[in-house]
Structure formats: C-alpha cells, structure tokens
Amino acid sequence: MDAAAEFPTAALTELRRQGLLGLLAPRHHGGLGGTLDDMLEVTVALGRVDLSVAMIFAMHSQQVAAIVAHAAQPFGDDLLAQLGDEGLYLASVTTEAGKGGHLLSAESQLGDDGDSVVLDRFAPIVTGGAHADGFLVSVRSPRAQSEHEVSLVYAHRDQLDIVVSGAWNPLGMRASHSVALQLTGRIPAGQVIGAHGGFRRIAVTCFAPLAHLGWAAAWLGAAAGAMSRVVSLLRAPAERGRLNLESELLLARLSRARQRLETVHALTRHTAAAVSGAMDGGADLSRPRYQLLINSLKITASEECYRVIEDLIDVVGLKHGYLKDSPTGLERSLRDLRSAALNFSNDRLHLADGRLALLDPEVGFV
Template sequence: MTAVAAPSLDLSARVARVAAVALEHARRTDDEAVFQVEALAELRASGLLGLLVPVAHGGLGGGPADLIDCAESLARADLSVALIFAMHCQQVAVLARYGGEELRDTLLPRIAAGERYLASVTTAPGSGGHLLSAAAPLRETGDGLLIERFAPIVTGGAHADGFLLTMGSPGGSAPGQVCLVYADRAQLLITESGQWQPMGMRASHSVALRLTGTVPGHQLIGGPHGFREISLALFSPLAHLGWAACWLGAAAGALSRVAALVRSPAGRQRIDHRSELLLTRLARARHRIDAVHALLRHAQHTVERGGDLSAAPVQMLLNGLKVTAAESCRQAVEELIDAVGLRHGYFKDSATYLERVLRDLRSAALNYHNDRLDLADGRLVLLDRSVTHVAG
C-alpha cells in the first residue's frame, strides 16, 4: 500500500462535527444498547464515509494515516462510533483495490456521497474467528451468486446499506478456499436474531444476522479464491491499524479528561497533587499510551511502504500491534481508575466516563482473540530465529 497525500479538505473539522454528535448521544446509546444513528447521519453528511474512496470516484482520497487520525479522534468521544467508522473504511479500501471496474464505478461514488455505509460479515458459528475458513459456500446459479450466510456478530449490521461477506469459494474443495463478495441491502433478505446486551461496545449494536439473496457475478471481489491474498495484503493490516487507533483514542481521551479533572479548581481542592500514588499511576497510563502510539505509527509506515506484508516479521509486527494495543489501552484506563478512585473512576455518572471506556476496551482482546494471534506469532518466532526487525 503506497502513501496517499492528505485530502485537501479539512479533516479535523469534519471529525469534530461527528465527534460532537457522538459525544452528545454516547451515554444514552450506551444505556439503551442502541446504535448511534445520529453519529452515522453525521458521518454521511460530513463526507467521512468516503475518506478512503479515491478522488476519481468522488471521495477524499485518504490513506492509512488519515484513517488512524480520524479513528483516534472519534474514539475520544465514543469508541463504538470510531469502530464502526474504521471497519467501514476497511471495507471501502478493499473495494477500491480489489473490486472489479463495474462494481467500483457503481458503488464507490455512492459511498463518497454518504449513501452507503458498509458492514463486514466475517464471523461464523464454530470458526473461532478464523478469517480463512468459511463453512457457508457461495453457490453459482443461473441467476447469479447465491448467498446463504449466518453471522453471530455483525458490527453495525442492522443499519448497514451494504455488506462484504466472506464465503466458501464456489466449487471449493478445501476449508481455506475463501472468497469475498459484496451484497447490497436491497439484494438480501436480512433476519436479525437474538438480543444485543453486551458488557461494552453497546452502541455498536453488533447483532447476529442471517443474510440470504442472489447477487450478480461482478460483485465477487478478488476472484473465486481471492480472500487469502486480500486478507494478508490489506484486510487484516487495515483492521489492526484501525482497531489500534480506536483503542488508543479511547485511552488517550480518558487520560485527557482525568488530567483536566485533576487540574480543575474543584480538583485542586479535593485531590492531592503531591500524592506519589496519583503521579505514578498517571505516569504509567501515559507510558502505555505513548508506547501504543509509537508502535501504531511504526506499523502504519510499514504498511504504507508496501512490499510483502505476509513476511513473518511484518505479520508479527501487525499482530503485535493489535495485541499490545488491546492490552495496554485497557491497562492505562485501569491505572486511571485507580488514580482518581471510586467517585471519578468507577461511577457511571462521572464526567470522566472511565467506567464506560473500560467496559468498551475489555472487548479489544476478544475482537479477533489475542490468544489466536499469540499462537500464530509463536509459530512465526520459530521461523524467524534471527529475530529480524522491520526497519522504521
């Protein structure tokens, strides 16, 4: 993936508009476990859904650095909103690089115009979250490609205008033969099942969906067995960059609010600024956040340089980013809760809303489970006995 010049329009102003709306509705949508429809409407109006759409198709022409900046800023207001945005951008980038000409020319301008918010359908019962396996086959019929797919978790799926789905390759004979197909909401019969009552990430409304329908052949992305290449070269790298940016933004926002509380007139009266325990915990939280930021930017530059992203050192870097960000950002918020105590750290009505951020960040290690990535990296370590590092 090559670096792309920053969009000419002011991204910070667009993001600030969305973040303000997200923050306004964050407590209610968390309490009620409902999707942030207000923030999605502002994402559409702001043009940010077209962040990674090429300029030639009416988009902002952004790249990985822009995705990271926007996702991190949005997560300071609401991690759920940031995550649905980052995952949408991941789908858009895949369409822009691997979609056929007819699909790109039809779909990308609609995304840029805010008409299409895309959801990712990769989970399947019994898969353990493994991307390169798919039990539901994509079948070729006289009318097109038949989709019959159940996914236990689809982030924002009930509100999506279109979906990128992993399926077993048409005529495939091995579990690892996986393809990627686009389906518009209008092409599908969609049935929602179960209730969405999780610990955190409640406004992401990541419900279970059953999707059935037939789509034309040109909506197959990257060929009949193409998802492995897509995953290694773009899908997974952008997932790790986007997720880490979201988690980093949530933790950095939490530290910012705590620092503001401690330095406020009321905080100066109630909180002992000379407390070694307070200062040590603030320092540890900052160290964790800075370490994730450094690793994220190193991984971003590696992805932007392109080359073989499937190489063992690069895979370990990207997997390590995800694992480290998931663990360190949560640990930073736990340090902050310990620093400010029950009233400002643990109570739900605190202006720091650390309680919500901690619940949201608890999902990070489970979102493509850290254990799975550690297992993969353990194997890669044995293949890279010289302990090769990716150049900065």
C-alpha cells in the same frame, strides 16, 4: 446510545454529511481521497469521544480499502462512485458460528449458477448490521475442496433478505449494535471481490493490516480521551484538595498510563508507516516480519489501552473511577475496552505469531 445499546444513527448521519464515509474513496469517485494516516487520525479523534463510533468508522473504512484495492471492474468503479456520492455505510461479515473468530476459513458455502452467486450465511456478530447499506461477506467458495478456500463477496442491502436474530445486550461497545444476522440472496457474480478463493490474500494484505491499525487507533483514542478527562478533572479548581497531586503513588500511576499511551501511539505510527510503505512500494505484506508487526500492534494496543483505564481508576478512586455518572466516563471506557482482547482473540494471534516467529530465525524487523 450506551445505556440503550442502540446504534448511533445521528453520528453515522454526521459522518456521512462530512464525507467521512468516503474518506478512503478516490477523489475522482467523489470521495475525499484520504490516506491511511488520515483514517487513523479520524479514528483516534472519534475514539476520544466514543469507542463504538470509532469502531464503526474504522471497520467501514477497512471495507472501502478492500474495494478500492480488489474489486473487479466495472463493479468496483460503480460501487466507489456510490460510496463517494451517497456515503454508503458498509458492514463486515467474517465471524461465523462454528469457526468462531478464525478469519481464514468459512463454514457456509456460496452457490454458483453462472451469472450469479447464492448466499445463505448466518453471521453471529455484525457491527451496525441492522443499519448498513452493504456487506462484505467472507464465505466458502463454490466447489471448494476445503474450508480454507474462501471468497469475499459484496452484497447490497436490497439484494438480500436480512433477518436480525436476538437482542444486543453486551457489557461494553453497546453503541456498536453488533447484532446477529441471517443473510440470504442472489448476487451478480461480478460482486465477488478478488478471485474466488482469494480472501486469504485480501485478508493478509489489506483486511488484517487495516483492521489492526484501525482498532489500535480506536482503542488509543478511547484511552487517550479517558486520560485527558482525568487530567482535566485533577487540574480543575473544584477538585483541588480532594486528591493530593503531590502523592508519589498518584504521579507514578499517571506516568504509567501516559507511558502506555506513548507506546501504543509509537507502535501505531510505526506500523502505519511500514504498511503504507509496503502498499505503495509493492512489498509483500504477507511476509512474516510484516505480519508479526501487524499482530503485535493489535495485541499490544488491546492490552495497554485497557490497562490505561485500570491505572486511571486507581488514580481517581471510586467516585470518579467507578460511578457511571462521573464526567471521566471511566466506567464506560473500562467496559468498552474490555472487548479489545476479544475482538479477534489475542490467543489466536499469539498462536499465529509463534508459527511466524519460527519462520524468521534472523529475528529481523521492518
């Protein structure tokens, strides 16, 4: 899939067959009734083998969590039943030409004719967009006064005209098949998730926490899988003597890579516990201390997991660090993980965190 930049259809079929697309859907809707920790476990496990598949799963699960928490009834129950029974695969549409990765604004506007809303939205990058059964789309609310009044709307594939534009030929994350789409259609008004203009609340209390946790777990899995393959190679009898396992340089590099993984793992676990605790206990996730933690996780995981691969390339050198056909897969991991800092720009998060830091003069932690 990486070589051809194709969507991993067989992996999606297997996720569906095992019920994992309904992991976060409640049991009474036919889902697995899983927790946030379950979702992170699965994402790490998938990431160890394939970062694109892990991202596909994590981003789908983030959409499911938003529906569980915010969809209006009876639409929410119907959709969750379909999710649990049929294993619908949901894609995310937030990025937009013109506003780039700015999450909390929207350029194109929903039409509204009472019973239905009218969508006409260009989406420059939609993971699995050509294969998804449904889409959660952020779009400017009908009659919005500013670009910051944003709604989230669910659209089923058969409610839309979908035109895939352009080819997907990136450096890494090639199997995520994150294509550009033009989406147009008329959608029942009950499929607006939350109230009109309510996307900000959904983003801050559900989308962003789940996205940052899911991405961090996927990147952690990718970097841990790479390290596991490298350590297995170093220990393999066939490789003995090729590299000096007593080399202090080699040992220090392995140590640094492992330290980075331990850091990301600990921060992911701590953030997951804080987010789960807040969601269960009704605490306000929009508070600066929570947002700073959630954003720090994304920035730290994206930087440290990428650096793990650079450390490992230096450990094993050219043959197993730079050639495509090495069993370490480091060449692909490096390309894939280079996307981590871009996938919601770390620069944007640092600007947001600077403002949030000014709101917390006590410098408290959750």
